[in-house]
Structures are given as structure tokens and as C-alpha cells.
Amino acid sequence: MIRFVGGPARRLVVCVLLGALALAGCGVPAEDEPRAIRTPVGVGMPPPTTVGPESGRVTQPLCLARDGRLVRVVRQVDVAGDVELHLRRLLAGPSPAEQARGLGSALPGAVDITGGRLVDGRAEVGVAPPDDESGRTDEVLAYGQIVCTLDARDDVNGVSFVREGRPLAVPRADGSLFPGPLTAADYAAVTVED
Numbered sequence: 001m002i003r004f005v006g007g008p009a010r011r012l013v014v015c016v017l018l019g020a021l022a023l024a025g026c027g028v029p030a031e032d033e034p035r036a037i038r039t040p041v042g043v044g045m046p047p048p049t050t051v052g053p054e055s056g057r058v059t060q061p062l063c064l065a066r067d068g069r070l071v072r073v074v075r076q077v078d079v080a081g082d083v084e085l086h087l088r089r090l091l092a093g094p095s096p097a098e099q100a101r102g103l104g105s106a107l108p109g110a111v112d113i114t115g116g117r118l119v120d121g122r123a124e125v126g127v128a129p130p131d132d133e134s135g136r137t138d139e140v141l142a143y144g145q146i147v148c149t150l151d152a153r154d155d156v157n158g159v160s161f162v163r164e165g166r167p168l169a170v171p172r173a174d175g176s177l178f179p180g181p182l183t184a185a186d187y188a189a190v191t192v193e194d
Helices: 007-023 082-090 096-100 139-151 184-189
Strands: 058-066 069-077 114-119 120-125 159-163 167-169
Touching: 058 082, 058 139, 058 167, 069 139, 069 184, 082 114, 082 139, 120 139, 139 184
Parallel strands: 120 159
Antiparallel strands: 058 069, 114 120, 159 167
């Protein structure tokens, strides 16, 4: 323990000298201007392009339609969610920004989704019986939107459809009916990059 002897002025001088000695002994050179410290990529933080739990947002692919083609878009969402939530986001249609880029959806009136779930690594999507007055002829794009959207998930190895509990064969890109499971490869002929 250091004991100061003398008046307040002497104590102040001793404190200043001890402080100067401490700074001189630590090996940090004095600088006139502050300087930014760079953190190397990979040390203590993710690269700027990474979106993950640290930021509270994740990327989620959706497949929309434009000019008779399927177009994959990527959205930022707070939580990826399950197959059901992913389908609800798809059914909500394009955002205003996506609409401004000419993107739409073939789903309204073409396919009436009743639900979705994950079964042994396969997305199973329930479909209601068709409405005879829908007038829609773009079922290939509608089913393609669903398949390409769900097949992009890490936990999905294919997509199949059921109607009233029974397997349902749906059209692939070439128009042929297939009971599934289907993947994005089944619609590659009508898929374009945005």
C-alpha cells in the first residue's frame, strides 16, 4: 500500500507521476488521433453477408410466377417456421416490391391448399377438391410454386400432395401427372432466375 505524505499538491504530483509511469510501462505508443480497430473476418462475428440467429433474421426462398415461368425469390423473415408457416407465406402472394418486378402467383383459384406438414422428411400438402368454376389453366405453375418453395427447405426431401387423405397425382412441367414425391427438378423446364 502506498502512503502519501505531504499536502494535496504533493499527492497530486505523485499520482500524475505514477500514472505516467504506468502508461509508459505498458508499451502502447501515444497517438494524436483516435484510430479504428479492425476485426478480422471470422473472429468474433460472422461475415457481413451471413444472416443467422445473431441478427434474428433468416433467409427463406419462395417460388413465384412471371410470364408463365417460375421465379425463385429470397425473403428475410424473423423465423423460418415449419412447412405450414412456409406455405402460408407463399399463399400470401408477392410483396409490393415483388409485384413491382412483375412477380405474381398462379395459386389463387388454381389450387386450394388445406394444410401442410412434414412426414418422414417429405412435405405433404393437402389440397381441396377443385372448384369447377375456377377457370384457371395454370396448375403446372401453381403446383410448381408449392414444390419449388418447399423443396428448397433443408428438412424437405420431396413434396407430395393428398386430397381427402388419398395420394394425389399433380402435373409436372411437361404436363404429365405424377403422384410424387416431387422436387424442384420436376419443374426445371419452367424455372428461370430472377
